[in-house]
Amino acid sequence: MSETMTAARPPTSSSLSPTALFFMALLAFQFGIQPIVTKKFTSPQIIKSTVIFTQEIVKLVIAMVGITLNSSTSWKEVTKGWSVASWLRLALLPATIYLIQNLCSLLAYQNLDAITYNVLNQTKTLSAALCCFLLLGKRQSSLQIVALIILLVAALVMEKVLPLNLEYYMNFFSNATTATTISNDDVIKSKFSLSSRHVSHGVLPIMLASFLSGLAGAITQKSLQSGGGRNALLFTMELCVASILILLVSFATSEDGKKIQERGFFDEWSVLTLVPILTNSAGGIIVGLVIKYAGTIRKGFALIFGILLSGILQSLIDVNKSLSTEDIAGGLLAALSLWMHATFPYRAAAGGKTVSKAKTE
Numbered sequence: 001m002s003e004t005m006t007a008a009r010p011p012t013s014s015s016l017s018p019t020a021l022f023f024m025a026l027l028a029f030q031f032g033i034q035p036i037v038t039k040k041f042t043s044p045q046i047i048k049s050t051v052i053f054t055q056e057i058v059k060l061v062i063a064m065v066g067i068t069l070n071s072s073t074s075w076k077e078v079t080k081g082w083s084v085a086s087w088l089r090l091a092l093l094p095a096t097i098y099l100i101q102n103l104c105s106l107l108a109y110q111n112l113d114a115i116t117y118n119v120l121n122q123t124k125t126l127s128a129a130l131c132c133f134l135l136l137g138k139r140q141s142s143l144q145i146v147a148l149i150i151l152l153v154a155a156l157v158m159e160k161v162l163p164l165n166l167e168y169y170m171n172f173f174s175n176a177t178t179a180t181t182i183s184n185d186d187v188i189k190s191k192f193s194l195s196s197r198h199v200s201h202g203v204l205p206i207m208l209a210s211f212l213s214g215l216a217g218a219i220t221q222k223s224l225q226s227g228g229g230r231n232a233l234l235f236t237m238e239l240c241v242a243s244i245l246i247l248l249v250s251f252a253t254s255e256d257g258k259k260i261q262e263r264g265f266f267d268e269w270s271v272l273t274l275v276p277i278l279t280n281s282a283g284g285i286i287v288g289l290v291i292k293y294a295g296t297i298r299k300g301f302a303l304i305f306g307i308l309l310s311g312i313l314q315s316l317i318d319v320n321k322s323l324s325t326e327d328i329a330g331g332l333l334a335a336l337s338l339w340m341h342a343t344f345p346y347r348a349a350a351g352g353k354t355v356s357k358a359k360t361e
Contacts, residue, residue, distance in 0.1 A: 020294035027306065031283065031302070032306040032308075049257075050269075057244065058277055060237055067233050082234070087238050090219075091235065093219060094216040096242070097212050108209065111205075112206065120203065129145075132297060134218070140346055141346040151333075157326050158307050164325055164326055220291050301334065
C-alpha cells in the first residue's frame with residue numbers, strides 16, 4: 001500500500017490533486033470492468049446476499065492488510081480516538097442508509113420501465129451536490145451547476161435515453177401534439193403512467209434512493225475530510241462491520257435467508273465467483289479513497305467514465321458490439337463537464353456575491 005494513500009491530504013478546494021485523479025481513474029476502471037466479470041463469472045441463480053456478505057468480508061480483510069502493510073502509519077495511530085460510539089455515529093448510519101437505498105432501488109426497478117428508472121437514477125450526482133451543501137456547506141458555482149447538468153446529459157446519452165437522432169425527437173414532438181381518438185374499449189398505455197402505484201412504488205422509491213445515495217456520500221465525505229479526517233481504510237472496515245451485522249440480522253427474516261437454509265450458502269458458486277467479488281470489494285475501498293481525496297460529487301464523474309470504459313471493453317471483447325456514437329458523445333460531454341467542474345469552482349466575492357472563475361493556483 002503506497003504511502004500516498006494516507007500521506008496526501010484531502011482537497012481543500014475544487015482542484016483535483018494527482019492522488020484524486022489516480023483514485024478516480026482506478027474507480028472508473030473497476031466500474032467499467034465490473035459488469036463484464038460479474039456476467040461472466042456469476043450464476044444468475046446465485047443467492048445475491050451471499051455474494052454481498054462475502055464482498056464485505058473480503059473488503060474488511062483487504063483494508064486490514066492495507067493498514068498493516070502501510071509503513072507510514074501504524075494501527076495505534078489509525079485507531080487513535082476510536083470508540084464504539086464514534087463507530088455507531090460515523091459508520092452504522094451510512095451503512096443503514098446504503099441498505100435502505102438498495103431496497104428502494106430494487107422496489108423501483110420492479111415497478112418502472114428501464115427508461116424511467118435510468119433517467120431518475122442518474123440524478124444521484126445532483127443529490128450529492130445538494131447534500132454536500134446541506135451537510136458540509138460546500139457551494140457550487142453557476143458553471144459547476146451547468147457542469148453537473150452536462151454530466152447528467154452525458155449519462156443519459158450513454159444509457160441511450162437521449163438518442164443522437166434528430167428524427168427521433170421530431171417524431172416524438174409530432175406524436176405528442178397529435179390528437180388521438182380512443183374508443184371506450186381501448187386501454188391507454190403510457191410509458192410514464194402516473195398511476196398511484198407507479199408513483200408510490202416506482203418514482204418515489206427511486207427518487208428517495210437517489211437522495212439517500214447523495215446523503216450517505218456526504219456523511220462519508222464529512223467523516224473522511226472533517227478535521228484531521230478519518231483514515232479511509234479504517235472507515236472502510238467500520239462500514240464493513242456495520243454491513244455484516246445488518247446482513248446477519250436480515251438472514252433471520254429475509255427470503256434470501258430461507259434460500260440459504262434450503263440450498264446452502266455456496267449454492268451455484270464456483271472458484272471463479274471470487275473474481276467479481278474481489279474486483280467489487282476493491283471498488284468499495286476505492287470509493288472511500290475517491291470520496292476522501294476528490295469528494296462524493298467527483299465520484300459521480302468517475303462512474304460516468306466507467307460506463308464509457310465498459311462500452312469500450314465490451315466492443316473489444318465482443319465482435320458483435322461496437323462503440324456507439326452515443327458512447328463517444330457521452331464520454332466527450334463527461335470530459336467537458338469534469339473540466340468545467342474542476343476549473344470554475346465557487347468563490348465568495350468580497351461583497352457577498354458569488355463568482356465563478358478559472359483556477360489560478
